[in-house]
Amino acid sequence: MRITENMRYGSLIAGLGRAQGNYSSLMEQMASQKKINRPSDDPVGATRVLDFRGVRDAIAQYGRNIENADAWLQLSETKLENISDLIGQAREAGINDQSAQTRQVLAQNVGSLLEEILSLANSKFGDRWLFAGSRTDRAPFERIILPVARSANGFDGSVYSGGTYTGSADKTYTVRIASGGAPGTATYEVSDDGGTTWGAAAVVPASGIVSLGDGLTVRFGDDGTTGLTAGDLFYVNAYPGGRTTDARVETPRAAANNAFAGTVSLDASSGTYGGDRNRTFVVQFVNGGGAVGEADYRVSTDGGKTWGAVQTASWGGTITVDDTAGHEQVLRFTAAGPADGFAENDLFYLNACAPGVYSGNGEDLSVATGRGSRMVYNVTGEEAFTDRGRGAVDLFAALESLKTALEQGDREGVIAQVDRLTTAQDTIRRYVAESGARRSSLDISTNNYQVLDDKVAGLMSAAEDVDLERLIVEFKMKETALQASYAMSVQIGRMSILEYL
Amino acid sequence: MSGIYQILNTAKEGLLASQIGLGVTGANVTNASTPGYVRQRAVLAAKSPGEVAGNAVQTGVEVTTIERLYNRFIEFQLVDQASQVGESGIRKETLERVEALFNETDGGGLNELMNRFWSAWEDLSANPTGQVERTALAEAADGLAGMFREYAGELYGIRADCNTQVAAAVSELNGALSDIAALNGKIVEGLSGGVNVNNLLDQRSALLKKAAGLIDIQYVEETGGAVNVLTSDGRSLVQGISSWQLGVQVRVDGYYDVVYRDNPTAPVNGAIGGGKLAGLIDMRDTTAKGYQDALDELARAMVDAVNDRHASGFDNYRNAGGTFFEPLGSTGARDMQVSGAILGDPNRIAASATVNADGDNARAIAGIRDEILPDFVTTLGEFYASLVGRIGQDVTEAARRDAHETGIMTQMENAWEQTSGVSIDEEMMNLIKYQMGYAAAAKLAQAADELLKTLLEMG
Numbered sequence: 001m002r003i004t005e006n007m008r009y010g011s012l013i014a015g016l017g018r019a020q021g022n023y024s025s026l027m028e029q030m031a032s033q034k035k036i037n038r039p040s041d042d043p044v045g046a047t048r049v050l051d052f053r054g055v056r057d058a059i060a061q062y063g064r065n066i067e068n069a070d071a072w073l074q075l076s077e078t079k080l081e082n083i084s085d086l087i088g089q090a091r092e093a094g095i096n097d098q099s100a101q102t103r104q105v106l107a108q109n110v111g112s113l114l115e116e117i118l119s120l121a122n123s124k125f126g127d128r129w130l131f132a133g134s135r136t137d138r139a140p141f142e143r144i145i146l147p148v149a150r151s152a153n154g155f156d157g158s159v160y161s162g163g164t165y166t167g168s169a170d171k172t173y174t175v176r177i178a179s180g181g182a183p184g185t186a187t188y189e190v191s192d193d194g195g196t197t198w199g200a201a202a203v204v205p206a207s208g209i210v211s212l213g214d215g216l217t218v219r220f221g222d223d224g225t226t227g228l229t230a231g232d233l234f235y236v237n238a239y240p241g242g243r244t245t246d247a248r249v250e251t252p253r254a255a256a257n258n259a260f261a262g263t264v265s266l267d268a269s270s271g272t273y274g275g276d277r278n279r280t281f282v283v284q285f286v287n288g289g290g291a292v293g294e295a296d297y298r299v300s301t302d303g304g305k306t307w308g309a310v311q312t313a314s315w316g317g318t319i320t321v322d323d324t325a326g327h328e329q330v331l332r333f334t335a336a337g338p339a340d341g342f343a344e345n346d347l348f349y350l351n352a353c354a355p356g357v358y359s360g361n362g363e364d365l366s367v368a369t370g371r372g373s374r375m376v377y378n379v380t381g382e383e384a385f386t387d388r389g390r391g392a393v394d395l396f397a398a399l400e401s402l403k404t405a406l407e408q409g410d411r412e413g414v415i416a417q418v419d420r421l422t423t424a425q426d427t428i429r430r431y432v433a434e435s436g437a438r439r440s441s442l443d444i445s446t447n448n449y450q451v452l453d454d455k456v457a458g459l460m461s462a463a464e465d466v467d468l469e470r471l472i473v474e475f476k477m478k479e480t481a482l483q484a485s486y487a488m489s490v491q492i493g494r495m496s497i498l499e500y501l
Numbered sequence: 502m503s504g505i506y507q508i509l510n511t512a513k514e515g516l517l518a519s520q521i522g523l524g525v526t527g528a529n530v531t532n533a534s535t536p537g538y539v540r541q542r543a544v545l546a547a548k549s550p551g552e553v554a555g556n557a558v559q560t561g562v563e564v565t566t567i568e569r570l571y572n573r574f575i576e577f578q579l580v581d582q583a584s585q586v587g588e589s590g591i592r593k594e595t596l597e598r599v600e601a602l603f604n605e606t607d608g609g610g611l612n613e614l615m616n617r618f619w620s621a622w623e624d625l626s627a628n629p630t631g632q633v634e635r636t637a638l639a640e641a642a643d644g645l646a647g648m649f650r651e652y653a654g655e656l657y658g659i660r661a662d663c664n665t666q667v668a669a670a671v672s673e674l675n676g677a678l679s680d681i682a683a684l685n686g687k688i689v690e691g692l693s694g695g696v697n698v699n700n701l702l703d704q705r706s707a708l709l710k711k712a713a714g715l716i717d718i719q720y721v722e723e724t725g726g727a728v729n730v731l732t733s734d735g736r737s738l739v740q741g742i743s744s745w746q747l748g749v750q751v752r753v754d755g756y757y758d759v760v761y762r763d764n765p766t767a768p769v770n771g772a773i774g775g776g777k778l779a780g781l782i783d784m785r786d787t788t789a790k791g792y793q794d795a796l797d798e799l800a801r802a803m804v805d806a807v808n809d810r811h812a813s814g815f816d817n818y819r820n821a822g823g824t825f826f827e828p829l830g831s832t833g834a835r836d837m838q839v840s841g842a843i844l845g846d847p848n849r850i851a852a853s854a855t856v857n858a859d860g861d862n863a864r865a866i867a868g869i870r871d872e873i874l875p876d877f878v879t880t881l882g883e884f885y886a887s888l889v890g891r892i893g894q895d896v897t898e899a900a901r902r903d904a905h906e907t908g909i910m911t912q913m914e915n916a917w918e919q920t921s922g923v924s925i926d927e928e929m930m931n932l933i934k935y936q937m938g939y940a941a942a943a944k945l946a947q948a949a950d951e952l953l954k955t956l957l958e959m960g
Contacts, residue, residue: 004922005533007915014911038604039893040597040900047890050605050612054882057616058870061623068627127630134859136630255856256818257849282856284821303855304815345821349856363859367627371871374864464606497926 012489019482026475029466036464045463052460058371059453065367066442066449069377072365073442076130076379077435079123080428086113086120087395087425094402094418100409107406114399118143121385131381132360134303135351140360140381145242146397147175147218148404151412153232154180157224160246160355165238167214172407175210175218177232183208183220186228204228212236219246235404243357245397247273250351252331259343260285260333262292266350267318267330273352274327277388278361279303281321281350283331286310288344292335293317295342303349303361321350357396358382362389369445375438379431385424393424505956507560508949514561515942518545521564522935526928533923537707540923541699542568569699571921573722576706579917580713580720582910584775587714589903591780592788595663596896599789602655603889611652612885614645619870625852626863630817635847643844646826646837649800653834656793663785664756668749670715670778671759675746677712678730681705682744685727689741692726712738717775734772736761756785788895795888797833803881804829804837806869814851814862822851822862 028037039046090113093106121141123130132140147159155177174195178187184206189198192213204210208220216238220228249272252264273279280303287296287310298310299321311319322329331348335341353359358381365378383390398420405413525543532538548561605612621638628634684705691698705728712718717733723741730739738745749757750765758768759778770786773779804826811825827838842849854861873880879887 002919002922002924002927004918004924006922007918010911010914010918032607034606036606038600038606038896039889040600040896041893043890043893043897046606046893047886050886050889051883053608053612054616054886057613057620061620064620065623065627126628128628128858134853134855134857136858253819255820257816257820280856303857304821305854345823347815347820347856349819361857363855363857365859366861366864368623368864368867372868497929501929 008492012485012492016482016485016489019478019485022478023475023482026471026478029471030475033466033468034464035466042463049460049464052456052463055456056453056460059449059456062369063446063449066369066375066446069367069369069375070439070442072125072130072377073435073439075123075125077432077439079120079130080379080384080432080435083117083120084425084428084432086117087421087428089113090399090402091418091421091425093406094414094421097406097411097414103406103409107403110399110403110406114396114403115143117399118396121381129360129381131379131384133378133380133382134363134365135360138351138359141357141385141396142243142359143239143241144357144396144400145216145236145238145244146400146404147234147236147245148401148408148413150233150235150408151405151410151416153234154226154229155220155224155232156226158221158355159234160219160221161236161244162209162217162219162246163211163215163244165214165216165240165242165244167216167238168240170240171214171238173212173216173236173238175212175234175236177204177228177230180227180229180232182227183222188228212238214238216244233408235408237400237404237407245355245357247275247355248353249273249329250353252348252350255347255349258346258348260335260340260346261337262333262335262340264348265332265334267332269318269328270330271327273322273329273354274324275322275352276354277382278351278353278358280361281329281352283319283321283348285342285346286344289341291341292333297342303363322352354388356386356388356394358386358388369442375442377438379435384428384431392427393420395421395424395428398424505949505952508952509946511561512942512946512949514548514563515945516939518543518562518564519935519939519942521567522938523932525567526931526935529923530925530928530932533925533928537703537710538923539569539571539699539703539706539921542570544568567697567699569702572917575913575917575920579910579913580709580718582906582913583710583713584717584779585906586903586910587777588775588780589899589906591666591777592784593896593899593903595659595780595784595789596892596899598659599656599792600892600896602652602659603792603892605889611645611648612882612889614641614648615882615885617641618645619867622863622867625850626860626867629852629858629860629863632847635817635850635852638850639839639844639847642825642839646839649796649834649837653793653796653800653837656789656796657835660756660785660789660793663781663789667757667759667778667781667785670781671747671749671757674712674715674778675744677708677715678738678744678746681708681712681728681730681739682742684708685739686742688726698726713776715776716773716778732769732772733774736769736772792888792892793833795884795891797829799881799884799888800834800837801829802874802877803869806872806874807866810862810866810869811851813854814865815853815856816851817848817858819856820849823849825850 029035036042036045036049090110093109097103097106118141121131122139128136129140145161145165147161149155149159171192172194174191176189176191176198178189178201180186183204186204187201188204188210189201190212191198204220208222209217211217216236218234218236249266249270252266254260254264279301282300282304283297284300284304284307285295285297290296293314293316296310296312297319299308299319300306301322317334318330318332320328320330329350329352331350360381362380362382364376366374366376369375382388385391385395387394398417402414402417402421405417522543525541529540543564544566545562546565548563604610618641621634621641625631625634625638684701688698688701688705691701709720709728709730712730718730718738719733720728720730722728727741728739729737729741731737746762748760748762748765750760750768752758752768759770759773759782760766760768770782773782807825808828811822814822816822823842824840825843827840830836852863853859854865870882871880877884
């Protein structure tokens with residue numbers, strides 16, 4: 001075989017290149033401590049590493065979600081425990097009611113407990129109310145103006161306050177039924193000084209709504225079995241800024257980015273809200289363009305989750321969002337100018353509250369705690385403190401009634417309210433226990449994720465991290481090989497006949 | 502008397518032959534490192550015998566030819582292998598550029614940004630009215646879209662670069678082909694005139710290899726010394742002293758088709774089966790395009806799925822969600838953008854399923870991470886991971902093939918060297934040999950001279 005100069009030097013250069021390539025590849029692994037420095041180093045491994053990273057990222061995210069939910073639950077738990085304790089104190093006040101002298105003091109105690117519970121029920125987590133469901137624009141609870149029926153009354157229907165109290169001081173109204181009967185025939189008298197002086201007797205209107213003065217009204221519901229009876233007494237503690245308890249419909253509002261520049265209002269034809277839970281009605285304009293009365297729209301009765309069919313017929317100027325007979329809710333749209341029309345996605349909403357104290361809603365808040373699994377982390381005010389939805393007792397009505405019963409010396413009433421508070425306390429304790437259970441289940445998830453994360457980290461490390469000892473040995477070997485190549489390249493020049501001529 | 506002159510003549514021929522031998526050795530030694538140089542050898546032959554007193558006597562030496570030592574079969578294989586190496590080399594080079602782009606091993610790539618994007622939605626679902634969460638999400642989305650744009654843009658750039666190289670390779674090929682045709686003319690002419698054309702043959706061999714590196718060719722040698730070059734499917738590229746030029750033609754998608762200049766409407770891309778051109782065309786139209794299509798598919802699925810859900814939710818202003826990402830046009834991931842409205846005001850992000858703040862829509866969007874969307878068989882993250890794996894696999898395969906082809910090339914070059922390469926050791930021996938031959942011939946002349954002197958003194 002003839003060996004030529006090109007062959008000798010060519011193979012030497014190739015050999016040097018190989019040795020240097022091996023050496024620098026190991027050097028890269030030493031520096032990065034990783035076997036996979038580019039996808040082609042191990043395509044399958046690189047894919048697995050990316051998958052593992054995705055899994056670990058998701059685990060970290062679920063961990064963060066769990067932490068958030070846990071913090072919320074922990075705060076809810078504390079607040080609910082505090083409320084439960086305060087209810088216990090209010091019950092004691094009721095049980096301790098023994099003499100007329102202590103009664104007023106106890107009533108005052110209950111009043112301040114009520115204030116404390118109210119502020120606890122309005123607790124926030126960050127900028128969100130703990131017990132408002134998904135509503136964020138309004139505190140869920142306010143001080144209420146509650147008509148309290150004396151326990152000895154014949155009338156057993158519901159009584160709601162209405163209107164807006166315009167007085168500047170606290171005042172107690174007393175309504176006395178002068179002659180019994182159904183609304184339309186029964187007569188009543190009103191006293192605003194605790195029963196010392198009475199106004200002239202008047203007929204209870206067929207609507208059941210009687211006016212107390214200072215803008216305040218009381219409505220007798222027709223849901224009882226016994227009608228108004230002569231001698232029935234109702235006490236109403238009015239506070240400036242206090243909220244009345246009859247079903248309420250808030251002012252309709254336009255979403256902030258609407259094109260429509262006109263106004264939306266509740267039409268005069270609207271009735272009281274007849275639903276038994278708080279609701280958000282939504283009107284959304286679709287297809288874009290369209291004048292008042294002509295634009296296509298659709299209506300949602302659950303805040304926008306589900307929608308009715310798109311309405312394309314001309315609608316004058318009003319849209320009925322709730323067509324419950326006798327309780328229709330009608331929105332009236334008034335254009336600001338001749339060219340004022342709706343654009344696609346213009347949205348208007350209306351919050352309607354069932355009778356009672358609560359302004360929030362019954363919506364669950366939840367976060368993902370795993371692939372395809374979620375955990376509800378809120379307790380709604382509805383279920384904890386009202387008798388709506390899943391709730392059992394209207395806590396604030398019970399407290400207000402207890403206070404009034406103590407003030408009025410209605411012993412039977414006090415006992416009845418203590419019973420209601422017992423139920424309310426049980427309900428709240430149940431939610432404390434439930435929050436604890438959710439938290440411990442989150443705890444278990446956290447631990448499981450910790451274990452899983454460790455495992456995935458181990459797999460990932462096996463796939464991409466270098467085995468340092470082996471690497472160092474290999475590195476030494478390649479280093480020696482490279483040194484040998486260098487030594488040889490120096491020698492090769494001498495291996496020629498020229499050295500001997 | 503004639504005998505002594507004969508001896509002198511023989512000595513002269515010996516001197517001359519040694520001189521030529523030394524000259525050839527010198528050429529060999531000085532060209533020992535010249536690429537493509539084929540070693541030469543002076544072919545010596547004894548001159549036809551003369552007659553001295555009726556006896557046949559050998560009378561001297563002559564250089565019949567300067568032989569070019571080469572093996573035409575190895576030459577054929579080398580030209581063929583040049584196509585393989587040309588193709589595998591450009592594939593490896595281009596794929597390594599793609600790989601550098603998709604190198605996710607240090608993090609910070611598309612994979613990480615996708616994870617960050619989904620996480621930002623989750624964070625928002627836990628606090629749907631939070632300004633920090635909204636801003637973080639808008640930023641994560643913008644970063645993700647930017648990364649998609651960067652990846653797709655780079656891939657597009659790599660393809661455009663391949664395209665430019667196609668045009669450059671075609672003009673390089675045209676140059677080589679017309680040079681081969683020109684050399685054909687000179688070689689045929691030289692051979693018929695008995696001129697040494699060895700260096701022209703060397704040049705032509707080099708050009709054949711260069712052309713083969715660009716496109717797969719076959720060639721045949723004619724008896725007159727010309728070579729005819731054909732494409733692998735039998736179309737003529739060089740015929741004697743004429744060559745057919747190739748050209749490029751811009752097609753609908755803006756890329757070049759390779760055509761014959763005299764038939765510019767008939768692309769011959771499909772007929773190119775090797776060489777750098779085949780590699781470039783495959784990268785541009787199939788392999789890199791495949792990656793770009795996959796990236797586009799991923800971006801499109803993500804944009805559509807997110808937009809679809811986003812539109813069914815409500816933003817912080819209680820309006821229904823608009824588009825989150827700008828809808829993708831025909832340019833695909835290269836123009837992925839978060840909607841300007843969202844970037845300008847993160848309160849436009851529709852996090853809730855109702856006009857109240859429930860965060861359910863953000864959770865639904867974050868859920869896309871774990872979902873297998875229609876037309877997919879894996880989640881989007883897994884789809885991307887498998888794209889990276891596919892690229893890694895392609896690079897591994899291309900590198901392996903390139904190493905293999907280069908290895909074969911090295912073996913063939915060694916085989917070529919064995920026949921045609923210059924060995925200094927051998928040339929040194931030849932040098933000594935011719936040097937001694939020269940000295941011996943001179944001695945002979947001296948001896949003849951003395952013989953003549955002796956003879957003249959006798960007279």
